[in-house]
Amino acid sequence: MAFQGPLYIGFDLSTQQLKGLVVNSELKVVNISKFDFDADSHGFQIKKGVLTNEAEHEVFAPVALWLQALDGVLNGLQKQGLDFRRVKGISGAGQQHGSVYWSQDAEGLLGNLDAGKTLEEQLRTAFSHPYSPNWQDASTQEECEEFDAHLGGQEQLAWVTGSKAHHRFTGPQILRFQKKYPEVYKRTSRISLVSSFLASILLGRIAPLDISDVCGMNLWNIEKGAYDDRLLQLCAGTFGVEDLKRKLGEVPEDGGAHLGKIHEYFVKRYGFSRDCTIISSTGDNPATILSLPLRPSDAMVSLGTSTTFLMSTPSYKPDPSTHFFNHPTTPGLYMFMLCYKNGGLAREHVRDAINEKLGVNKPANPWAEFDRVMLQTPAVGQKMESDLMKMGLFFPRPEIVPNVRSGQWRFNYNPEDGSLKESAEGWNEPFDEARAIVESQMLSLRLRSRGLTTSPDDGLPAQPRRVYLVGGGSKNKAIAKVAGEVLGGVDGVYKLDVGDNACALGAAYNAVWAIERAPAQTFEDLIGKRWHEEDFIEKIADGYQKDAFEKYGRALEGFEKMEAQVLKQEESRRLANK
Ligand SMILES: Nc1ncnc2c1ncn2[C@@H]1O[C@H](COP(=O)(O)OP(=O)(O)O)[C@@H](O)[C@H]1O
Numbered sequence: 248m249a250f251q252g253p254l255y256i257g258f259d260l261s262t263q264q265l266k267g268l269v270v271n272s273e274l275k276v277v278n279i280s281k282f283d284f285d286a287d288s289h290g291f292q293i294k295k296g297v298l299t300n301e302a303e304h305e306v307f308a309p310v311a312l313w314l315q316a317l318d319g320v321l322n323g324l325q326k327q328g329l330d331f332r333r334v335k336g337i338s339g340a341g342q343q344h345g346s347v348y349w350s351q352d353a354e355g356l357l358g359n360l361d362a363g364k365t366l367e368e369q370l371r372t373a374f375s376h377p378y379s380p381n382w383q384d385a386s387t388q389e390e391c392e393e394f395d396a397h398l399g400g401q402e403q404l405a406w407v408t409g410s411k412a413h414h415r416f417t418g419p420q421i422l423r424f425q426k427k428y429p430e431v432y433k434r435t436s437r438i439s440l441v442s443s444f445l446a447s448i449l450l451g452r453i454a455p456l457d458i459s460d461v462c463g464m465n466l467w468n469i470e471k472g473a474y475d476d477r478l479l480q481l482c483a484g485t486f487g488v489e490d491l492k493r494k495l496g497e498v499p500e501d502g503g504a505h506l507g508k509i510h511e512y513f514v515k516r517y518g519f520s521r522d523c524t525i526i527s528s529t530g531d532n533p534a535t536i537l538s539l540p541l542r543p544s545d546a547m548v549s550l551g552t553s554t555t556f557l558m559s560t561p562s563y564k565p566d567p568s569t570h571f572f573n574h575p576t577t578p579g580l581y582m583f584m585l586c587y588k589n590g591g592l593a594r595e596h597v598r599d600a601i602n603e604k605l606g607v608n609k610p611a612n613p614w615a616e617f618d619r620v621m622l623q624t625p626a627v628g629q630k631m632e633s634d635l636m637k638m639g640l641f642f643p644r645p646e647i648v649p650n651v652r653s654g655q656w657r658f659n660y661n662p663e664d665g666s667l668k669e670s671a672e673g674w675n676e677p678f679d680e681a682r683a684i685v686e687s688q689m690l691s692l693r694l695r696s697r698g699l700t701t702s703p704d705d706g707l708p709a710q711p712r713r714v715y716l717v718g719g720g721s722k723n724k725a726i727a728k729v730a731g732e733v734l735g736g737v738d739g740v741y742k743l744d745v746g747d748n749a750c751a752l753g754a755a756y757n758a759v760w761a762i763e764r765a766p767a768q769t770f771e772d773l774i775g776k777r778w779h780e781e782d783f784i785e786k787i788a789d790g791y792q793k794d795a796f797e798k799y800g801r802a803l804e805g806f807e808k809m810e811a812q813v814l815k816q817e818e819s820r821r822l823a824n825k
C-alpha cells in the first residue's frame with residue numbers, strides 16, 4: 248500500500264490566480280490545482296485579476312472572486328483524487344498590502360457556513376465593502392505624503408516601519424478609505440490583509456495578521472514589535488486609535504502560529520479531517536523565500552505580475568527605496584525586498600509588439616520571438632565597443648522604484664565620456680526593446696541591492712552567491728541568461744523545480760514546519776534537513792561572467808544617471824502643471 252503519511256496544503260492567492268499545492272512531510276509535491284481569475288471565474292468584469300478606475304488611479308479586486316476561486320481550487324483537488332483526510336495543516340500566501348473590509352455580520356456568517364452552499368453564495372454580505380484595493384493601486388499620493396511627513400520624513404518612516412510610504416501600502420490605503428467612505432469605515436467590524444482573509448475563511452472566524460505581512464502596511468513599528476500609535480492615529484483620524492486597533496486585531500509573533508482547526512464547512516464539503524490545523528498565512532513574497540532554505544548570500548528574483556527581488560538577511564538597513572519586513576518564520580532575520588509594478592505585464596507589451604510586427608498570430612509559445620530577438624541582440628545594444636549603449640525605462644503602469652508616472656523613455660549612453668542623451672536614434676523598435684526591457688529590470692535590481700551583497704570569494708566583486716528565479720517568468724531561459732549576465736551569482740542562476748509555484752510551495756513548507764517542528768526548531772533547520780538540492784532546483788544559466796558583469800557595471804552608471812534625469816524631468820513637469 249502507498250505511503251499514507253500526512254499532507255500539507257499551501258495556497259497562493261496572487262494577482263491573477265489562486266493556487267493550491269499539496270506536499271508530503273518529505274517536501275515532495277503531490278498535487279497542484281489552479282484557478283485562473285480571468286479564465287476560470289464567472290460574473291466578474293476583471294482583466295488580469297483586477298478592476299480599474301483610471302480617473303482616480305484605483306486598482307482593486309472583487310473579494311467575492313476569491314471566494315469563488317477557493318471553492319474552485321478545492322474542487323480541482325477533489326477531482327484529482329486528493330484524500331483530504333490526510334491534510335494535517337494548511338498555510339497560505341496572499342498578494343501583499345491588499346485589505347479586506349468585513350461587515351458587522353462577518354463573524355456570524357463565517358462561523359455558520361453551510362456545506363450545501365458555495366462560499367460565494369453565503370458570504371456576499373460578510374463585507375462592508377465588496378472590493379480589496381490592489382497592490383497596483385496608485386490613488387494614495389496625498390496619503391503617502393501625509394505618512395512620510397508624519398514622523399519627520401521618508402527616512403524616519405522607513406526606519407520605523409521598514410519602508411517609506413507607498414501607494415499600495417495598507418496604512419495609506421486605509422486612510423484614503425476612511426476619508427472616502429467614512430460611513431462604510433464606521434460600519435467595518437474588522438480589516439484583514441489578503442493573507443489573513445484567506446486564513447479567516449478556512450478557520451471560520453477572523454484570523455490575526457501575520458508578523459511578516461503586517462510590515463507591508465506602514466503601520467507596524469518593526470523595532471518595537473507593535474503597531475505604532477502615531478501612525479495609527481494618522482490613519483484612523485477622527486475614528487480613533489483604539490477603534491482601528493480593534494479592527495486590525497492582535498499579531499502573533501510566531502509565523503508558524505496554530506490558529507485553530509479548519510471550519511466544519513470544509514470537513515463536510517471536501518472531507519477534511521476535523522484535526523486539520525490552520526497555520527498563519529503570510530504575504531506572497533515572504534512565502535516565496537520559504538520555498539527553499541535561503542542563505543543570506545543568495546538572492547531570489549520573482550518574475551510574477553510584479554518583479555520582486557528578495558533576500559533573507561540579519562541586517563536591518565532600511566532605506567526609502569527598498570523594503571524590510573520581519574522574516575516570516577525566523578525572529579532576528581529580515582526579508583529585504585525590491586518591488587516593481589512593471590514586471591510581467593510590461594514584458595508582455597514588448598513581446599506582443601514583436602509578435603505583431605512579425606505577423607505571428609497566436610503562436611504555441613508566445614515568448615519564442617521575444618526570446619530569439621533578445622538573444623540575438625548584443626548586451627546594451629552595443630554591436631561594437633565604440634557604439635553607444637541603448638537603455639530605457641518601460642513603464643506601462645506608474646512605477647514604484649523610481650516613483651514615476653507611466654511612460655517609456657529611451658536613451659543613448661556613452662560610457663567613455665559619461666554623456667547621456669534621451670533619444671531613440673539607432674533603436675530598432677520594437678526588437679531592441681526585448682533585451683533592453685529585461686536589462687533595464689535587472690540593472691535596477693543590481694543598483695538597489697548592491698549595498699546588501701558581499702564578495703563571495705577573494706578577488707570577486709560583490710554579488711549574490713546564487714540567483715534563484717521564481718514566478719511565471721522563471722520558465723524563460725533567455726531571461727535567465729540575461730539575469731545572470733547582469734546580476735552575476737558565482738554559483739549560477741537556478742529555477743525551482745516547481746517552476747512558477749514557489750510561493751504556494753513556501754506556504755506549504757510553512758505548514759510542514761509549523762506542525763512537525765521540534766520545540767525551538769527553526770524553519771531553516773527543519774526544511775534544510777529535508778531539502779535535497781538535486782531534486783528541487785535546476786541550474787538554468789551561468790551567473791557571474793567577468794566581462795559581461797563589468798560591462799553591465801559600466802552600464803549601471805548610465806542607468807543611474809538616466810533614472811535621475813527622468814525623475815528630474817518629471818518633477819519639473821509636475822511643478823509646471825501645478
Ligand atoms: N515563458 C514565459 N516567459 C516570460 N514570462 C512568462 C512566461 N510564462 C509566464 N510568464 C509571465 O508570468 C506572469 C505570471 O506570473 P505568476 O507568478 O504566475 O503571476 P502572479 O503575479 O499572479 O503570481 C505573466 O504575467 C507572464 O508575463
Ligand SMILES: O=C(CO)[C@@H](O)[C@H](O)COP(=O)(O)O
Pocket residue numbers: 261262263341342343344382415463530531532551552553554555586
Ligand atoms: O506589492 C507587492 C509587494 O510589495 C507585490 O509583489 C504583490 O505582493 C503581488 O505580487 P504578485 O501577484 O506579482 O505575485
